[in-house]
Every structure is written in C-alpha cells, then in structure tokens.
Amino acid sequence: MRDHWDNCVTHFDQDATRFIDEYFGDGQRRCFLMAAAGFDPRSPIIPNLLSTALRDNLHALFIREERGETTDEFLRESADQNEAELRKGIPNSRVEPITIFDPADNAPVGGNRLVALLRGMALPDGTTDIVLDMSALSMGIAFPAARILLEIAERSEGLNLHLMIASNPEMDVSIVGEPGEKVQAVRGFAGNAGRETTLPKARIWLPQLAKKRGAALERIKASLTDLYKVCPILPFPARDPRRADRLIEEFGEEIREEWEVDPRDFIYASEKNPLDSFRSIEMLKKRYDKTVKDTFDPQLILSPVGSKVMAAGAMMAAIKYDLTVQYVEVLRYEIDETAPKAPKMDIVHVWLDGPIYNGYAQQ
Missing domain, CATH: 3.40.50 (Rossmann fold)
Structure with missing residues (x-):
C-alpha cells in the first residue's frame, strides 16, 4: 500500500x-x-x-x-x-x-x-x-x-x-531540550518489540546523532537489551559539510567505548531529503531480515532526535515496516544563544x- x-x-x-x-x-x-x-x-x-x-x-x-x-x-x-x-x-x-x-x-x-x-x-x-x-x-x-x-x-x-x-538545522542545534527520565516508545510506534517468538532477539539500534542530544541517547541506550549492534545515523550531505565530523567528535567516547560502533556501520543520510533516510533504513531492514531469517528475530529500533527532515524519513520507515521508535520526552526547552545561526x-x-x-x- x-x-x-x-x-x-x-x-x-x-x-x-x-x-x-x-x-x-x-x-x-x-x-x-x-x-x-x-x-x-x-x-x-x-x-x-x-x-x-x-x-x-x-x-x-x-x-x-x-x-x-x-x-x-x-x-x-x-x-x-x-x-x-x-x-x-x-x-x-x-x-x-x-x-x-x-x-x-x-x-x-x-x-x-x-x-x-x-x-x-x-x-x-x-x-x-x-x-x-x-x-x-x-x-x-x-x-x-x-x-x-x-x-x-x-x-x-x-x-x-x-x-x-x-x-x-542550525536552529535545531540552538533549541536545547532537557530530557525526562522515562524512556518509552512513541505513541503508536511500539513496533514488534514485544511480540512472542521462539527465536532469540537480535536488535539493531539506529540513533540519529545530533548536537547536545547525548543525554537523551544515553538514556535510550541504557534501556535497550539484546543489542546486536549500533548503527548511528549521520547527516551527510549537510549544509555544513563538516557537521558529521563534528558529531563523530562529540560522540567519540560513546561510539568507541560504549556503543562499540564498527566504522562500516555508520549510516549517512541527507539533511535535506527525507527519502534518503527512509531508503537507507528500508535497505538495512530488508538486508538484515534476509540475513538472519529463521535464526534470529530481527528488530530495528529508531531514535530520530535531531533534524526534522531526517526524522521524517525515519518516521516513514517506522510506519511502513512497523518499527519501534524509542525516545525520551523533553521536560523543558531553552535557547542556546551561542549556537551558530543560519537565516x-x-x-x-x-x-x-x-x-x-x-x-x-x-x-
């Protein structure tokens, strides 16, 4: 459909x-x-x-x-x-x-x-x-x-x-949210995470990296079990050609130590076209399902916490394939006046x- x-x-x-x-x-x-x-x-x-x-x-x-x-x-x-x-x-x-x-x-x-x-x-x-x-x-x-x-x-x-x-995207960076304590699935996006199966679960977490969203992503990561691997999503191409590099630097410790990300597992999606992130997640979903069929119960968990454009593509993939979207609701917002501005x-x-x-x- x-x-x-x-x-x-x-x-x-x-x-x-x-x-x-x-x-x-x-x-x-x-x-x-x-x-x-x-x-x-x-x-x-x-x-x-x-x-x-x-x-x-x-x-x-x-x-x-x-x-x-x-x-x-x-x-x-x-x-x-x-x-x-x-x-x-x-x-x-x-x-x-x-x-x-x-x-x-x-x-x-x-x-x-x-x-x-x-x-x-x-x-x-x-x-x-x-x-x-x-x-x-x-x-x-x-x-x-x-x-x-x-x-x-x-x-x-x-x-x-x-x-x-x-x-x-620069405005997204300037709006800083204080994350709440509870990690949960977005309403209507619990996906198939709770379904009964005799196969062992093998989950891939796709966190969308965004500046100053580390606390929220850490809380989401701590709530997840049976993780097979973490595939961070980075904005590229982006209006700032070095945005992805700066995010890798900001999340360096998590990427290397806590998430143990293989360099081949990064996902790059356009900051401008939501269909790019949609297609990337769709391709990963199809390949992963085919690879572990009859051996593991494959599950993709999305956490699109940054760019609204990239999040829209993730939302489309979550709807089409009934994927889980985990997030932490924001308690309050504030404006970071030191963030770079782009009119x-x-x-x-x-x-x-x-x-x-x-x-x-x-x-």
Missing part, C-alpha cells in the same frame, strides 16, 4: 513554494492543516505560505504543547506571539493545548491526548488535502499525528496527504498519499 514511498513526489525550496502557489492556489483545493503553535520561529512559515495560496479554503488545527510551568518568559512570549499570528492569518482555525506530562505523576501523556483529539475530529466538508507541518512539532506529537492522518487519507477516496517542513530556511514537501499514486506499481 505504501510502496510508492521510495519514489514519491517531493519538492524542495523554490520548487516547494512554487508547488504551494500553483497546486493550492488553483481555487479547487480545500485544505486542512495541522501544525504547531509554539515558540519555535518556524511555526508560522508553512501556515503563512498555505494561507496566501488558499485564503478561505484553508482550515487549521494548531497544537500548543504545554510542558508545565516554565521560567523562560521569552519562550512563553514567543509562543503567544506565534499563536496570535496564526489565528489572525487563518481565521478558520483553532488552537488546542496538549499537556505533554500528566500533572499527577509527570508521566508523558501528550501522544495519548493527541490521538484522542484526532480520533474525535471530523474534517471540514469538502476537504481535498491534508497537510501535516512537522516544522515545530515534537516527535511525540508529530509521529502519532502522521500515522492517524495517513490512516484517514488511505481510507478516504480522493483525499491527499502532504508532509511539509520548514527546516533549519536560510529550507522548505520540504513530501506527497505522502493520494490519487496521484493510483495504479502505482513498484518496479
């Missing part, structure tokens, strides 16, 4: 903005957008592009992720300003606060609450397209949303599903599902 994902329609940067203008601006489209209403400066970018093209034909659901009390007034004010801009730009919209942690025991519950919200939601009449804007949504919200919206699109005749991202914003569009793929046959 999702065989077209290895070669699906994508647009980047100027081609992506041109696609939005021409496709959504033809007057025939009725679009439902799901995006974030948070402090991240990327929150309004995709909504503003769609609003310009669609005008009154755009309806939106904006998720405001609430992580309890924050002492950072700048982040709170930024979120309020983004929310006000989004409400003004898209009158046919509503903002839904999602409490990420249960106040009673601080357990991560954001994914469950998002799922309950979407399960009870009805699309506006005449909707032709759904857009999921992952630019400023956390993994614990974006991944469950993608799975549910994909299910809606696949069972609805004539409905298109688009994934869009306003990407800025250029990359725009990514992936056409996940729709009539355009009717009759697709994998070659």
Whole structure:
C-alpha cells in the first residue's frame, strides 16, 4: 500500500513554494492543516505560505504543547506571539493545548491526548488535502499525528496527504531540550518489540546523532537489551559539510567505548531529503531480515532526535515496516544563544498519499 514511498513526489525550496502557489492556489483545493503553535520561529512559515495560496479554503488545527510551568518568559512570549499570528492569518482555525506530562505523576501523556483529539475530529466538508507541518512539532506529537492522518487519507477516496517542513538545522542545534527520565516508545510506534517468538532477539539500534542530544541517547541506550549492534545515523550531505565530523567528535567516547560502533556501520543520510533516510533504513531492514531469517528475530529500533527532515524519513520507515521508535520526552526547552545561526530556511514537501499514486506499481 505504501510502496510508492521510495519514489514519491517531493519538492524542495523554490520548487516547494512554487508547488504551494500553483497546486493550492488553483481555487479547487480545500485544505486542512495541522501544525504547531509554539515558540519555535518556524511555526508560522508553512501556515503563512498555505494561507496566501488558499485564503478561505484553508482550515487549521494548531497544537500548543504545554510542558508545565516554565521560567523562560521569552519562550512563553514567543509562543503567544506565534499563536496570535496564526489565528489572525487563518481565521478558520483553532488552537488546542496538549499537556505533554500528566500533572499527577509527570508521566508523558501528550501522544495519548493527541490521538484522542484526532480520533474525535471530523474534517471540514469538502476537504481535498491534508497537510501535516512537522516544522515545530515534537516527535511525540508529530509521529502519532502522521500515522492517524495517513490512516484517514488511505481510507478516504480522493483525499491527499502532504508532509511539509520548514527546516533549519542550525536552529535545531540552538533549541536545547532537557530530557525526562522515562524512556518509552512513541505513541503508536511500539513496533514488534514485544511480540512472542521462539527465536532469540537480535536488535539493531539506529540513533540519529545530533548536537547536545547525548543525554537523551544515553538514556535510550541504557534501556535497550539484546543489542546486536549500533548503527548511528549521520547527516551527510549537510549544509555544513563538516557537521558529521563534528558529531563523530562529540560522540567519540560513546561510539568507541560504549556503543562499540564498527566504522562500516555508520549510516549517512541527507539533511535535506527525507527519502534518503527512509531508503537507507528500508535497505538495512530488508538486508538484515534476509540475513538472519529463521535464526534470529530481527528488530530495528529508531531514535530520530535531531533534524526534522531526517526524522521524517525515519518516521516513514517506522510506519511502513512497523518499527519501534524509542525516545525520551523533553521536560523543558531553552535557547542556546551561542549556537551558530543560519537565516536560510529550507522548505520540504513530501506527497505522502493520494490519487496521484493510483495504479502505482513498484518496479
């Protein structure tokens, strides 16, 4: 059903903005957008592009992720300003606060609450397209949303599903999250890790290396058993040609001592194209299954904690092959003002599902 994902329609940067203008601006489209209403400066970018093209034909659901009390007034004010801009730009919209942690025991519950919200939601009449804007949504919200919206699109005749991202890797580095204590699977992405089998498990962990994400990855690694090997995912090609080298340097001790990574086991995926990470994980999955068939129970465990573009490809692979996605929810965020800044914003569009793929046959 999702065989077209290895070669699906994508647009980047100027081609992506041109696609939005021409496709959504033809007057025939009725679009439902799901995006974030948070402090991240990327929150309004995709909504503003769609609003310009669609005008009154755009309806939106904006998720405001609430992580309890924050002492950072700048982040709170930024979120309020983004929310006000989004409400003004898209009158046919509503903002839904999602409490990420249960106040009673601080357990991560954001994914469950998002799922309950979407399960009870009805699309506006005449909707032709759904857009999921992952630019400023956390993994614990974006991944469950993608799975549910994909299910809606696949069972609805004539409905298109688009994934869009306003990407800025340098901004990802500047937004620093304090990881919580509990390691868990993303809601809807437990995969086959708990299935019963008579074969011994052989797990491969694919952590996406990202600057200042070491604490989160260490907690995830400590929770995993029966690991056969660790295959870190590095951004290459990347806007900064040395980004992968710097990450290897930052995670040097873990790579050499704790994870015992063979140099041949690194996975390199484009920082710009989500299909690159999707195809890399897909290829590893197929080869590993074939290699250990009838001897081990093969399992791939993903931890995409960095670039949203690379994470989107991992999400697609996890959905298609029912893979486990392990993560640690973020307690609170802060901005690292010393991080390098890059004003250029990359725009990514992936056409996940729709009539355009009717009759697709994998070659």
